[in-house]
Each structure stands twice: as C-alpha cells, then as structure tokens.
Amino acid sequence: SVHTRDQVELPPPAIDNRLTVHSLWSEIDRISSEQIQAAFEGVGGEIGWQLFAEEGDMRMYRREMEVDGMVTDPLKAMHKVRGVTAREMCHYFFNPRYRYEWETTLETMTIVEEISSDALVFHQTFKRIWPASQRDALFWSHVRHSSAGTYAVTNHSTTNADYPSNTGACIRLFVTVCLACRTTYPAGEQPTRNNITTDIAYCSTVNPGGWAPAGVLRAVYKREYPKFLKRFTNYVVEQCRDKPIAI
Ligand code: 18C
Structure with a gap:
C-alpha cells in the first residue's frame, strides 16, 4: 500500500515487535494497561477528586496527597475535542519532533534510547x-492502540546509568502520565473532520523528588496543567486542519 511519510510515523495500530523483546517490555506493558484503564474511570465515588479548573469542555480534578512530606497530588483531567482523532492526538504528544512547539515547561529534551516505533526513553x-x-x-x-478508536501515551520514570540522578544542579523528579483518547462518530457514517469527537483523559502524578514548598507547587500546577491541556489540544487541531484524517 502507499504511505506518505507522515502516515508511516503515526502511532502503529499494533505493538512493535522490537518493543516486546526489550528488557523494559513487561513493565511498560503492565503500567500502560493499568494507566489506560484508570484514565477512563470516573471521578465520582469515594476517592474524593476535587474539581479545581473548568473551562468549556475541560475539567480538572486533583486529590491532595503527600508522600514523605512532599506534595504528590494526583491530577485527572477530562476534555472533549472535535475534528481530530485519538491517533492524531497521541501522535503529537508522543513524537519528540513537535514537543517544543506545545510544551512550555521544557528547558532541554534528549532522546536517551529509541526502543521501537512506539517506545522511547527521554531525559x-x-x-x-x-x-x-x-x-x-x-x-x-509508549504509545499504543488499545481498543476501537482508542489510543494512549503513557510516560513513566525509569533509570539509566548514563543519566544518574541528583549529581548536577537538578533534582530528579518522578512522573507517571497517561494521555488516553477515544474517538467516536455517528453510527452508519464515515468519520470526517466534521463529525468526529475525541474524549481525552489526562492523568498525571509527579513526585518532586526533593524539597519544594507545597504552596508554590500547588499554585504552579493549578496554572500549568490547564495551560498545557488547552495549548496542546489547540495545537493538534491547528496541525490537523488541512491534513487528511488519520483514524
Ligand atoms: O505531560 C506533559 N508533558 C510530557 C512531555 O514533556 C511529559 C512530561 C512530564 C513532566 C511533568 C513534570 C513537569 C514539572 C515541571 C516543573 C517546572 C515547571 C515550570 C513551569 C514554569 C514556567 O509527560 C505535560 C506536562 C504539563 C506539566 C504541568 C506542570 C506540572 C507541575 C507539577 C509539579 C512539579 C514539581 C516540581 C518542583 C517545583 C517546585 C516548586
């Protein structure tokens, strides 16, 4: 079949074989499955999610949590975006080529290891x-197709002897992030930019790894998470506007 260069780079519809033989595979598979399942679970029930930001279809919840005196509040955001697919959302989130265009918290980004077309290690x-x-x-x-219309990217802290922690000016933080997206369109219709809706669930837990003032940290994430999700989703809509749809 004929592929354009862009189509080849889209998240693959099945797990890349090179990933399944890598030493990180069992961890990547387990954590990704857990994160994707949890991402679409509701925010009702006993766990006590508190709404802290709301704008249009976007809702952001957090749970106050501390580990060893450090704020590690889990975050869960729900959003709905029209005109782009789950696969496209995950493509722009996963692919490092676009990262500086939407990620405003970054100073540097290095690709430490290219495991496969669907898994990378970053510093x-x-x-x-x-x-x-x-x-x-x-x-x-790791980016994966998980079920019909659903793609997700999971990011999770790891170690690498060439990148030791807490040796220079930086304190190493620990992160678990999942961006899970599900596209729907009316039954009996073909998907087009005009009839698709993508539901987004973004979950993040960051352990600051060392002392950080709780008040500053909570003020920073209350500002930065909404800014990130709005900026990122608008960016993807802009990027996809005149491109053929990638389901
Ligand atoms: O998921 C996102 N991005 C991905 C690609 O980069 C990836 C990134 C995960 C890292 C998230 C941790 C970011 C910490 C940033 C700290 C400095 C922010 C400076 C901003 C000021 C201009 O998955 C999107 C990530 C959106 C991040 C929102 C900010 C979250 C802050 C969480 C608290 C961080 C504690 C750090 C200690 C600071 C002490 C006051």
Whole structure:
C-alpha cells in the first residue's frame, strides 16, 4: 500500500515487535494497561477528586496527597475535542519532533534510547521555579492502540546509568502520565473532520523528588496543567486542519 511519510510515523495500530523483546517490555506493558484503564474511570465515588479548573469542555480534578512530606497530588483531567482523532492526538504528544512547539515547561529534551516505533526513553530538564532547585526527569514513553478508536501515551520514570540522578544542579523528579483518547462518530457514517469527537483523559502524578514548598507547587500546577491541556489540544487541531484524517 502507499504511505506518505507522515502516515508511516503515526502511532502503529499494533505493538512493535522490537518493543516486546526489550528488557523494559513487561513493565511498560503492565503500567500502560493499568494507566489506560484508570484514565477512563470516573471521578465520582469515594476517592474524593476535587474539581479545581473548568473551562468549556475541560475539567480538572486533583486529590491532595503527600508522600514523605512532599506534595504528590494526583491530577485527572477530562476534555472533549472535535475534528481530530485519538491517533492524531497521541501522535503529537508522543513524537519528540513537535514537543517544543506545545510544551512550555521544557528547558532541554534528549532522546536517551529509541526502543521501537512506539517506545522511547527521554531525559528532560524543566524551567526552574524559584525558590526550588531545577528539576529533571528520565522516563520511557509508549504509545499504543488499545481498543476501537482508542489510543494512549503513557510516560513513566525509569533509570539509566548514563543519566544518574541528583549529581548536577537538578533534582530528579518522578512522573507517571497517561494521555488516553477515544474517538467516536455517528453510527452508519464515515468519520470526517466534521463529525468526529475525541474524549481525552489526562492523568498525571509527579513526585518532586526533593524539597519544594507545597504552596508554590500547588499554585504552579493549578496554572500549568490547564495551560498545557488547552495549548496542546489547540495545537493538534491547528496541525490537523488541512491534513487528511488519520483514524
Ligand atoms: O505531560 C506533559 N508533558 C510530557 C512531555 O514533556 C511529559 C512530561 C512530564 C513532566 C511533568 C513534570 C513537569 C514539572 C515541571 C516543573 C517546572 C515547571 C515550570 C513551569 C514554569 C514556567 O509527560 C505535560 C506536562 C504539563 C506539566 C504541568 C506542570 C506540572 C507541575 C507539577 C509539579 C512539579 C514539581 C516540581 C518542583 C517545583 C517546585 C516548586
């Protein structure tokens, strides 16, 4: 079949064989499955999610949590975007080529390992927030097709001997992030930019890895998460506008 260059790079419809023989595979598979399942679970019930931001179809919830005196509030965001697919959303979130265009917290990004077409290991440093030390992170990132119309990217901290933690100016933070997207369109119709809707669930837990003032940290994430999700989804809509739809 004929592929354009862009189509070849889209998230693959099945797991890449090179990933399944990698030493990280069992961890990547387990954490991704858990995260994707949890992402679409509701925010009702006993766990006590608190709404902290709401704008249009976007809703953001957090749970106040501390581990060893450090704020590790889990975040869960729900959004709905029209005119782009789950696969397209995940393509722009996963592919490092676009990252500086939507990610405003970044200072540097290095690809540490290319495991497969659907899994990479990244080292990132972030902008410093006064009065805390600068942070960095080392994490694997995996994109997968999970069920009909559903694609997800999971990012989770890992280690690498070439990137030791807490040796330079940065404190290593720990992150688990999942962007899970599901596209729907009216039964009996062909999907087009005019009739598709993508439901987005974004979950994030960041452990700052070392001292950070709780008040500053909560103020920063209350500002930065809504900014990120609005900016990222608008970016994908713009990128896809005149391109053929990728289901
Ligand atoms: O998921 C997102 N991006 C992905 C690709 O980059 C990836 C990234 C995960 C890292 C998230 C942690 C970011 C920490 C940033 C700290 C510095 C922010 C500076 C901003 C000021 C201009 O999955 C999108 C991520 C959107 C991130 C929103 C901010 C979350 C802040 C969480 C608290 C961080 C604690 C750091 C200690 C700071 C002490 C005050």
